[in-house]
Amino acid sequence: MHDADLLATRFEEHRPRLRAVAHRMLGSGAEAEDAVQDTWLRLSRADAAGVDNLAGWLTTTVGRVCLDRLRARTARPEQPWEAGERAPAPADAEPADPEREAVLTESVGRALLVVLDTLAPTERFVFVLHDMFAVSFDEIAAVVDRSPAAVRQIASRARRRVQLGGTVPEADPARQRRIVEAFLAASREGRFDDLVTLLDPHVVLRADPVAVGLGSTPETRGSAAVAGFFNGRAQAAVPAYVDAAPGAVVVLGGQVRIVLTFVVTDRIVGIEAVADPELIAAFDLVTGDAAAR
CATH class of the missing domain: 1.20.140.160 (PhyR, sigma-like (SL) domain)
Known part of the structure; x- marks a missing residue:
C-alpha cells in the first residue's frame, strides 16, 4: 500500500x-x-x-x-x-x-x-x-x-x-462518582473483568514523576493494561472530589500521598495519578463525609 x-x-x-x-x-x-x-x-x-x-x-x-x-x-x-x-x-x-x-x-x-x-x-x-x-x-x-x-x-x-x-x-457528578466508586471497589477486590467493563477501551493512565517513583508507569494505554495495573490495588484509596470532579485520594499517616483524578463519560476514559506534594497542595480536595454528599 x-x-x-x-x-x-x-x-x-x-x-x-x-x-x-x-x-x-x-x-x-x-x-x-x-x-x-x-x-x-x-x-x-x-x-x-x-x-x-x-x-x-x-x-x-x-x-x-x-x-x-x-x-x-x-x-x-x-x-x-x-x-x-x-x-x-x-x-x-x-x-x-x-x-x-x-x-x-x-x-x-x-x-x-x-x-x-x-x-x-x-x-x-x-x-x-x-x-x-x-x-x-x-x-x-x-x-x-x-x-x-x-x-x-x-x-x-x-x-x-x-x-x-x-x-x-x-457531566453528572453523581453518576461519575458512582462509576469511580465502582472502579475503586473492583480494584480493591481484584475483579479484573469488572475493571475492564468500567474502562473505555482506549483509556489512558498517566502518572507524574513522583508517582512513577512509587511504582507507577508514566503512561499506560488500553483497558486491559490499565485494569491489570489496578487489579488488587487501591486498598488505601478513598473517594474524594478533586477540583469539583469525582476522584480519589490515598491517605497515609494522616496525609494525602496520592491523588487520582478521573475523566468519566459513559466509562472511565482517563486517570491521572499525582504524588508530587506541590501539585497535591494546589488541588481543591473534598474528602470524608463532605465528599459523600
Whole structure:
C-alpha cells in the first residue's frame, strides 16, 4: 500500500473520535466535518512518520482547529473556506448531511451542547479535550500557551459552570462518582473483568514523576493494561472530589500521598495519578463525609 493510502487508512480509523471532539467543540455536525477535513489537510502536510502518538496528535490538532473557529466566530461570524485550501479527502470520507447531524447531536445531548455554548472558547477547548477525551493538561497547555497549572484551573472553572448549567449525563457528578466508586471497589477486590467493563477501551493512565517513583508507569494505554495495573490495588484509596470532579485520594499517616483524578463519560476514559506534594497542595480536595454528599 502506498504511504499516502496508508496514512488515509490510519486517519479513517480515528475519524469517529475526531468527529466527536469537533462536534462537542463546535455544536454543529457540518462544522465538525469541516474541522475533521481540515485536520486531514494538516496531517497530509505534516511529517507523519515523526508522529509517535497519532491518536494524540490528531485529537490535539482537531481541537486546535475548532478553537480557532470558535475564536473567529466573534471576530468574523462567517468565515467561508477557500476552495483551493482543501487537500484531497481520504477515499471513504462522507459529506455531512442533516440526518447525520441530528443523530450526532442526539448522541452528544442537546442539553450539554447548550451548556457548552456558555463557555468561552478556551474554557470549552480545555473542558472538552480534558474532561471528555482525557487529553493531558501538559498537551493542552502547549496549545493555549498557558502553564499546566493554569489549564487545570481553567478546567475546574469550566467544570463548575457546566455543572451549574444543568445535570446532563456526560457531566453528572453523581453518576461519575458512582462509576469511580465502582472502579475503586473492583480494584480493591481484584475483579479484573469488572475493571475492564468500567474502562473505555482506549483509556489512558498517566502518572507524574513522583508517582512513577512509587511504582507507577508514566503512561499506560488500553483497558486491559490499565485494569491489570489496578487489579488488587487501591486498598488505601478513598473517594474524594478533586477540583469539583469525582476522584480519589490515598491517605497515609494522616496525609494525602496520592491523588487520582478521573475523566468519566459513559466509562472511565482517563486517570491521572499525582504524588508530587506541590501539585497535591494546589488541588481543591473534598474528602470524608463532605465528599459523600
